[in-house]
Amino acid sequence: MTALGEALHCEWTKLRTVPSTGWLLFTALALTVGASTLATVVEKCPTSCGADTTKLSLTGILLGQAAIAVLAVLVMTGEYSSGMIRTTLTAVPRRTTALAAKAIALTGVVLAAGTFAVLGSVLAGHFILPGNGFTGAHGSLPLSLGAGPTLRAAAGSVLYLVLIALLSLGLAAALRDSGATIAVVLALLYIVPILSDLGTMDPTWEHRLQRYGPMTAGLAIQATRNIGKLPIGPWAGLGVLAAWAAAALLAGGLLLRLRDA
Amino acid sequence: MPWAKAGIIIKASTKPGSAYAAVMATAGHGVRMQYNYTHDTAGLPGAVSAASPRWLRLTRSGDTITGYDSTNGIHWDKIGTVSLAGLPSTVQAGLFATSPSLLLTNGTLSCRGAACSGATRGQTFASNTPLVSIATQATAAFDHVGLHGERAGGAWRGSQVGFPTGIPFVCTPSPGHSCPKAPTGGFKESSGTFTVVGSGDIAPYVTNVDPLGFILKGSLVGLIAVIALGALFITAEYRRGMIRTTFAASPRRGRVLAAKAIVIGSVTFVAGLAGAAVAVPIAEHKLHAEHWASSVYPIWSLTSGHGLQIVVGTAGLLAVAAILALSAGAVLRRSAGAITAVVVLLVVPLILGAILPQTYADWLLRLTPAAAFGLQQGIPHYSQVSSTCEPYNGCYPLAPWDGFAVLCVWAALALAVATYLLRRRDA
Numbered sequence: 001m002t003a004l005g006e007a008l009h010c011e012w013t014k015l016r017t018v019p020s021t022g023w024l025l026f027t028a029l030a031l032t033v034g035a036s037t038l039a040t041v042v043e044k045c046p047t048s049c050g051a052d053t054t055k056l057s058l059t060g061i062l063l064g065q066a067a068i069a070v071l072a073v074l075v076m077t078g079e080y081s082s083g084m085i086r087t088t089l090t091a092v093p094r095r096t097t098a099l100a101a102k103a104i105a106l107t108g109v110v111l112a113a114g115t116f117a118v119l120g121s122v123l124a125g126h127f128i129l130p131g132n133g134f135t136g137a138h139g140s141l142p143l144s145l146g147a148g149p150t151l152r153a154a155a156g157s158v159l160y161l162v163l164i165a166l167l168s169l170g171l172a173a174a175l176r177d178s179g180a181t182i183a184v185v186l187a188l189l190y191i192v193p194i195l196s197d198l199g200t201m202d203p204t205w206e207h208r209l210q211r212y213g214p215m216t217a218g219l220a221i222q223a224t225r226n227i228g229k230l231p232i233g234p235w236a237g238l239g240v241l242a243a244w245a246a247a248a249l250l251a252g253g254l255l256l257r258l259r260d261a
Numbered sequence: 262m263p264w265a266k267a268g269i270i271i272k273a274s275t276k277p278g279s280a281y282a283a284v285m286a287t288a289g290h291g292v293r294m295q296y297n298y299t300h301d302t303a304g305l306p307g308a309v310s311a312a313s314p315r316w317l318r319l320t321r322s323g324d325t326i327t328g329y330d331s332t333n334g335i336h337w338d339k340i341g342t343v344s345l346a347g348l349p350s351t352v353q354a355g356l357f358a359t360s361p362s363l364l365l366t367n368g369t370l371s372c373r374g375a376a377c378s379g380a381t382r383g384q385t386f387a388s389n390t391p392l393v394s395i396a397t398q399a400t401a402a403f404d405h406v407g408l409h410g411e412r413a414g415g416a417w418r419g420s421q422v423g424f425p426t427g428i429p430f431v432c433t434p435s436p437g438h439s440c441p442k443a444p445t446g447g448f449k450e451s452s453g454t455f456t457v458v459g460s461g462d463i464a465p466y467v468t469n470v471d472p473l474g475f476i477l478k479g480s481l482v483g484l485i486a487v488i489a490l491g492a493l494f495i496t497a498e499y500r501r502g503m504i505r506t507t508f509a510a511s512p513r514r515g516r517v518l519a520a521k522a523i524v525i526g527s528v529t530f531v532a533g534l535a536g537a538a539v540a541v542p543i544a545e546h547k548l549h550a551e552h553w554a555s556s557v558y559p560i561w562s563l564t565s566g567h568g569l570q571i572v573v574g575t576a577g578l579l580a581v582a583a584i585l586a587l588s589a590g591a592v593l594r595r596s597a598g599a600i601t602a603v604v605v606l607l608v609v610p611l612i613l614g615a616i617l618p619q620t621y622a623d624w625l626l627r628l629t630p631a632a633a634f635g636l637q638q639g640i641p642h643y644s645q646v647s648s649t650c651e652p653y654n655g656c657y658p659l660a661p662w663d664g665f666a667v668l669c670v671w672a673a674l675a676l677a678v679a680t681y682l683l684r685r686r687d688a
Contacts, residue, residue, distance in 0.1 A: 039617065042621045062609065062613070063605060178597040179496070179596035179600060181597075183485050186600070186608075187481075190604065191608070195478055
């Protein structure tokens with residue numbers, strides 16, 4: 001086996017056997033599907049027929065991402081708090097390999113859990129929305145992954161969760177403390193969209209923050225209506241989030257190499 | 262329009278902003294007595310119609326005006342007595358009818374049913390229209406109109422007060438949608454019955470932009486730091502095993518948690534107080550420099566009632582959030598989980614509140630601890646004034662201190678659960 005393969009095996013074993021992994025993935029799944037279902041239940045067509053039904057049925061990603069971020073942060077900082085990181089780095093002395101193995105194991109787990117969460121949400125939307133008046137007569141077809149934009153939004157939401165996990169992992173490698181890292185991640189995710197809601201006060205900055213904030217840009221992938229009017233296009237938005245994740249991983253990897261563990 | 266009003270008024274002059282007292286029947290909130298724009302007292306409840314009319318009476322004695330209402334004109338109930346300081350000896354008195362503009366936001370994009378006036382019924386708006394204001398009209402019939410005391414003679418005269426030079430007409434035009442024209446009112450008399458038609462409102466001008474409230478959203482960054490601090494105050498002890506030393510030194514665990522809550526609450530309160538007391542004047546100085554300051558966007562001194570509410574409220578918000586985070590830390594014993602749980606409870610409703618339909622968004626912002634952010638509104642909101650109420654413009658469904666009470670209830674419950682678990686579990 002190659003060094004990366006062995007490191008990957010280690011990381012997979014650790015991720016699989018830590019009790020928090022199961023709990024956090026379950027929480028992410030439950031929050032995503034639960035919140036998505038609630039959002040579709042409360043939206044009724046006579047008042048908001050123009051709603052983007054795909055985006056609506058993926059609302060739960062907003063909440064589910066928090067649990068995914070916690071999982072990703074703990075993959076790194078959990079080892080720092082228990083001292084396990086020294087064992088890990090003794091076994092895998094090439095630190096970038098260790099970080100890459102963590103990133104790959106995490107990506108696999110989040111891809112799987114994210115797929116279930118997104119499928120659950122889309123399924124809920126598929127069955128609930130027509131009952132709320134979102135019917136063909138009002139110009140909305142039943143939600144189906146057969147439709148190109150919906151498939152892109154659903155697959156993109158899974159990728160979104162993966163990128164959030166990688167962003168959190170990179171920051172965790174740089175900051176090394178659970179509390180500090182999760183606070184920074186949550187501030188980046190949730191505070192930027194609130195602060196960017198400037199409305200008529202400063203449209204220029206509103207546009208900028210929505211284009212470059214990790215959450216607002218990344219979630220552009222969920223839009224299937226009025227795409228021309230979005231601050232940033234779906235794939236470009238996901239690209240911005242990918243740049244955030246890459247920058248965080250790069251910074252984390254560099255600091256991991258340079259510092260004592 | 263639930264706050265369409267018709268009634269009798271005594272006003273220092275017909276200039277916008279002059280002192281007044283009025284009793285009125287409203288479309289959806291029964292009889293009210295209102296004075297000087299921001300004060301509102303409820304009278305007889307129930308809808309008013311031709312079959313079920315109301316008698317209204319105002320009496321003046323010096324600066325004191327008393328309002329009465331009655332269902333039969335024989336038995337009168339006093340609604341309230343108000344003192345209008347410096348009311349001139351000669352005043353304007355008369356009948357009025359008003360109906361506030363209908364404000365449509367993204368959530369309510371089509372205007373249907375009773376909420377719309379005839380001219381706009383069925384009108385729909387493009388989904389990218391941020392905010393539309395549609396003028397509505399109220400028509401009221403008055404009979405048995407009587408006036409006792411000296412008067413300047415002549416018959417009753419009808420006139421438009423306020424429009425169009427007074428209060429700005431709230432409308433945000435967008436491409437393809439022009440603002441509706443200012444509406445016209447009317448007045449006519451036939452055999453002792455007066456019919457008055459009017460639009461607009463006798464109320465403070467509430468804007469849909471809250472620059473100071475927006476700037477204070479910056480405190481959310483501090484809030485997340487405070488939440489992390491509160492949670493780490495106990496989870497760090499669990500991680501290092503220090504908690505066993507703490508409980509060995511002080512075996513009464515409830516007391517330990519209470520002491521921690523007092524310490525973290527006091528520290529974050531003082532820090533929040535200092536932060537807000539510095540931030541608010543700086544923000545207001547900047548708003549003043551950029552010409553926001555006006556009667557619509559007032560500058561609050563730190564000692565004024567509203568200024569104090571913002572500063573003390575921000576500090577209280579941080580302190581109670583820290584105690585909530587401490588309790589979550591004691592329950593979950595993990596930093597990341599505790600911090601995330603509190604942030605999701607406290608901050609995410611602000612995001613969801615802008616996405617969900619208004620009714621559900623309102624419930625979310627009533628029930629979650631996010632209700633407390635109402636303390637940071639830069640412009641006071643009044644329940645008797647129709648305006649779009651969204652977190653975006655600093656308006657929350659609960660009154661500011663009621664919202665703060667919701668946060669306190671959450672913190673108290675979390676503290677109780679934490680105390681219970683701390684006693685039951687091994688450390």
